[in-house]
Amino acid sequence: MSTASQSPITGLPSTPKSVSRETTIEGGTIDTEFLGGLIEYLSERIGATLREYGKQARTIGLRIRYVDHFSAHQTVRLTKPTNDERELLAAAKDLFAKLFTRRVAVRLAGVSVHNLETDKRQHELFDTNANRRWYLNRGLDSVRGRYGWNAVFYGKGLELREHYATKPNGLVLSTPCLSR
Numbered sequence: 001m002s003t004a005s006q007s008p009i010t011g012l013p014s015t016p017k018s019v020s021r022e023t024t025i026e027g028g029t030i031d032t033e034f035l036g037g038l039i040e041y042l043s044e045r046i047g048a049t050l051r052e053y054g055k056q057a058r059t060i061g062l063r064i065r066y067v068d069h070f071s072a073h074q075t076v077r078l079t080k081p082t083n084d085e086r087e088l089l090a091a092a093k094d095l096f097a098k099l100f101t102r103r104v105a106v107r108l109a110g111v112s113v114h115n116l117e118t119d120k121r122q123h124e125l126f127d128t129n130a131n132r133r134w135y136l137n138r139g140l141d142s143v144r145g146r147y148g149w150n151a152v153f154y155g156k157g158l159e160l161r162e163h164y165a166t167k168p169n170g171l172v173l174s175t176p177c178l179s180r
Contacts, residue, residue, distance in 0.1 A: 015053060020061075021045050022110025023173035028067040030105050034163070037156030039092050041171065042111040044154065047085030050113065051141055056081035057113030060088055062095035065108035072099040081117050084133050088113070 021042040029035065039062070050057060061075035074095050082088065092111050100106070143151050148168035153161070164171040 016049075016055070017116060018112060018114045019046050019049050019055075019057075019116070020110060020112030022063065022108060022112075024108050025106060026174050028105030028107040030103065032100070033156070034159070035096070035100070035106060035109060036093065037159050038109050039096055039111060040089055040154060040156045041160055042109065043089040043092050044085045044157065045170065046111055046113055047083055047088055047137065048141060048144070050083035050116070051119070051137060053116075054119045055116040056083045056119045057088070058115035058117060059113065060091045060095070061112045061114065062092050062099060063108070063110040063112070064096070064099055064106050066102060066104040067107045068104055070102070070104070072101075074099055075112075075114070077115075081115075083119060084130075084137060086133060 023038070023042070025038070046057075057078065058081045059075050059077050061073060063071065063073040065071045076091055076095060078087070078091060088111070140152055149170040150161075150166050150168065160171055164173060166172065
């Protein structure tokens with residue numbers, strides 16, 4: 001006789017311990033503007049995923065792999081936990097400036113966040129910019145939830161549309177990867 005629980009299975013996904021987005025760039029590129037746009041897009045996707053799960057990240061990492069298979073990876077602890085894609089992007093760009101030191105084409109770019117915490121953010125009393133970003137992010141999430149991810153792009157994300165096909169849930173990246 002089985003002692004297994006007879007409770008119904010819920011369709012809710014488990015809470016992630018980390019979130020990452022990475023993609024392979026066919027043929028590789030040394031175009032820093034293109035790579036910056038790709039890192040921006042990956043940061044946007046991570047920020048949206050964190051907000052969807054009600055989480056904030058304390059650590060961010062960037063990984064690049066060159067066409068000659070040399071890899072570089074670095075993580076940094078954020079001064080305060082966040083799920084704001086602009087803050088994640090600033091940290092990712094700083095890491096990119098440190099890691100992109102070779103004049104060799106990059107074939108893989110990836111952004112990851114770790115040390116996730118529950119989003120317990122309260123409105124900042126004196127930081128009105130943080131409050132504006134909070135409302136902006138929620139508005140973007142709402143528009144994208146209703147009309148699809150492609151309804152709103154930041155500036156560099158528009159340039160990526162020239163290189164990648166689009167679907168309602170975002171760009172169709174080469175070998176996209178999501179891990180939790």
